[in-house]
Amino acid sequence: MNAQVQIDAEVRELSYAEAIREAMAIALESDPAVVLMGEDIGTYGGAFQVTGDLIDRFGPERVMDTPISELGGAGVAVGAALTGLKPIFEFQFSDFAALAMEQIVNQAAKLRYMLGGEAEVPVVFRMPSGSGTGAAAQHSQSFEAWFGHVPGLKVVQPSTPAEAKGLLLAALADPDPVIVFEHKLLYKMKGPVPAGHYITPIGKAAVVRPGQHVTIVASAIMVHRALEAALRLAKEGIEAEVIDLRTVRPLDRETIIASVKKTGKLLCVYEGVKTLGVGAEISALVAESEAFDYLDAPIQRLGGAEAPIPYNPDLERAAVPQSPDIERVARQLAKGEV
Amino acid sequence: MMRDTTENIPFAISQFSPAQLREALRKMHLIRLFEEGAEESYMRGLIHGTMHLSIGQEASAVATCMELTDADKITSTHRGHGHCIAKGADVGRMFAEFFGKETGYCHGRGGSMHIADVKTGNLGANGIVGGGLPIAVGAALTAKRLGRDDVTVCFFGDGANNEGAFHEALNMAAIWKLPVIFVCENNKYGMSTAAAYATAVPNIADRAVAYSMPGVTVDGNDFSAVAEALHEAIARARAGEGPSLVENLTYRWRGHSKSDRNRYRTKDEIEEWMTRDPIARFRAELIAHGVLGEAEADAVEVEAKDAVAAGIEFARQSPTPAVTEVTKFVHAEVAA
Numbered sequence: 001m002n003a004q005v006q007i008d009a010e011v012r013e014l015s016y017a018e019a020i021r022e023a024m025a026i027a028l029e030s031d032p033a034v035v036l037m038g039e040d041i042g043t044y045g046g047a048f049q050v051t052g053d054l055i056d057r058f059g060p061e062r063v064m065d066t067p068i069s070e071l072g073g074a075g076v077a078v079g080a081a082l083t084g085l086k087p088i089f090e091f092q093f094s095d096f097a098a099l100a101m102e103q104i105v106n107q108a109a110k111l112r113y114m115l116g117g118e119a120e121v122p123v124v125f126r127m128p129s130g131s132g133t134g135a136a137a138q139h140s141q142s143f144e145a146w147f148g149h150v151p152g153l154k155v156v157q158p159s160t161p162a163e164a165k166g167l168l169l170a171a172l173a174d175p176d177p178v179i180v181f182e183h184k185l186l187y188k189m190k191g192p193v194p195a196g197h198y199i200t201p202i203g204k205a206a207v208v209r210p211g212q213h214v215t216i217v218a219s220a221i222m223v224h225r226a227l228e229a230a231l232r233l234a235k236e237g238i239e240a241e242v243i244d245l246r247t248v249r250p251l252d253r254e255t256i257i258a259s260v261k262k263t264g265k266l267l268c269v270y271e272g273v274k275t276l277g278v279g280a281e282i283s284a285l286v287a288e289s290e291a292f293d294y295l296d297a298p299i300q301r302l303g304g305a306e307a308p309i310p311y312n313p314d315l316e317r318a319a320v321p322q323s324p325d326i327e328r329v330a331r332q333l334a335k336g337e338v
Numbered sequence: 339m340m341r342d343t344t345e346n347i348p349f350a351i352s353q354f355s356p357a358q359l360r361e362a363l364r365k366m367h368l369i370r371l372f373e374e375g376a377e378e379s380y381m382r383g384l385i386h387g388t389m390h391l392s393i394g395q396e397a398s399a400v401a402t403c404m405e406l407t408d409a410d411k412i413t414s415t416h417r418g419h420g421h422c423i424a425k426g427a428d429v430g431r432m433f434a435e436f437f438g439k440e441t442g443y444c445h446g447r448g449g450s451m452h453i454a455d456v457k458t459g460n461l462g463a464n465g466i467v468g469g470g471l472p473i474a475v476g477a478a479l480t481a482k483r484l485g486r487d488d489v490t491v492c493f494f495g496d497g498a499n500n501e502g503a504f505h506e507a508l509n510m511a512a513i514w515k516l517p518v519i520f521v522c523e524n525n526k527y528g529m530s531t532a533a534a535y536a537t538a539v540p541n542i543a544d545r546a547v548a549y550s551m552p553g554v555t556v557d558g559n560d561f562s563a564v565a566e567a568l569h570e571a572i573a574r575a576r577a578g579e580g581p582s583l584v585e586n587l588t589y590r591w592r593g594h595s596k597s598d599r600n601r602y603r604t605k606d607e608i609e610e611w612m613t614r615d616p617i618a619r620f621r622a623e624l625i626a627h628g629v630l631g632e633a634e635a636d637a638v639e640v641e642a643k644d645a646v647a648a649g650i651e652f653a654r655q656s657p658t659p660a661v662t663e664v665t666k667f668v669h670a671e672v673a674a
Contacts, residue, residue, distance in 0.1 A: 075507070080483075
């Protein structure tokens, strides 16, 4: 299998959802051990139409509707992975993974270790995640930090269609369980996607905008909000470096530390609840590293409010970082006003 | 059943060869002696943590696995030493795991509650009640998708039958007609809570009706009764007709774990069950039907004793894992 993007690969405009579907179709075509499992992923096409028409192309034995049994369904995927299949299990909403924590955290994450390396669980859990859809407290959460806290799991958060495809194919090639958080607001976003098989490496962040005044580390939809803020700041002569985290576990320490050593300022932006969130870990790893001596200002974090995601649209927007928030804090950092 | 019942020959005697029956008796002794050896090693401080002993339940483990090959899978429970031995594990590597040694089945990372032997199809004990139920269904799904004829036996206890995972697993196994046999070892108590109190149906096998599969309750201390129930369930699974539920009624002589003071059951009850020793019963049956003589039956027990003594010695002399390797096996090792 190809480990690199083919330079001459045909590049098309696809949506994030189409890119994920294309990755799954490539996997189903190339490996008979791959099966898709999840609620309403067959004829319905998935709650967010990500699996779409795959059931017509690959049939109900490869694109399996499960009953509404998140714990059992996830466990079946774990058992299948343990014995030779490569299941991609879709949760309708990442919130529902709370029903399956037992199988993900106690079983999938630990089986290789508990069995002393004598077994592996190559399962992929896809989790539509995040707020902004008006679905309120039980359909809008961001659980990256929950799963990122568990040794044995890998956790990725694609921010573009190309990443969504490449990270899913990387997750499938990985012999260990990988959780893919797909942001619901990105499903319809279009972007260039290379054709064919390629991998976006797990554990590697990307500097998506270079700059020398302040480092903004963001993930998923926050990458786009950070880029918007950076464009406005550039008009004031403030050049923000934006890092697309891509992987929450394992974190790409090198890219983050190198950027902070260059800019001396760090802003972490994440949608999950601020306290004990992904940005707390990034802040700590910078504070513990050689980059600490390069810091010219206190590290800043923008994260989700200390509240469930509310229904009212104004409240919902206020509950997670928005582009003006990022712009304001990055400006304060760059100007030494923090 | 087509076999001759006029002479009251138990199913197992007519179904299996004398060599197979002798081996079954050896494994039952091996389970009991292994657990007694583990208990003694614990008392002497050679094993730390805790353990859940299945002494008194040996017929259930061995008879259930009689017709399984290494290609067939089992998922096991926190009370899983018997299943592990029944499926073919080596007691030396099991003791080594209990002693936390690098030569143990899990290289000292798992201990009693995670012991597994993937090469003999044992996908592992489980520290979570009900944890193995959906995993067993997944293993059966693999067999069906890949066109293999292996079956999966899912051991669980009476406690697990009130977990949501039990109901989700049985339902999915039934709708997809998967080759899995759910074997409930009903030893009357989930820790201290009586199954009679905690379960709304009189027999756990009654719950099979809700999932459109056969359910049967048997005397789990009767080797032949268990073997016969499994024979039918395995044949059904291999024929692609779907899952079954078998309930083995049995009893654990020891407490739930090492911290149990047995306040929830009487001495009389324990002693009454000890008179229904499955090993003594099976041995007597083999002798009565001329499969073994007294001397040969004694020799089988001595063989098991020797294996346990050798296993403990192997474990004692084995190296411990290097503390620098605490994160080894968290992920696959990436080739340089």
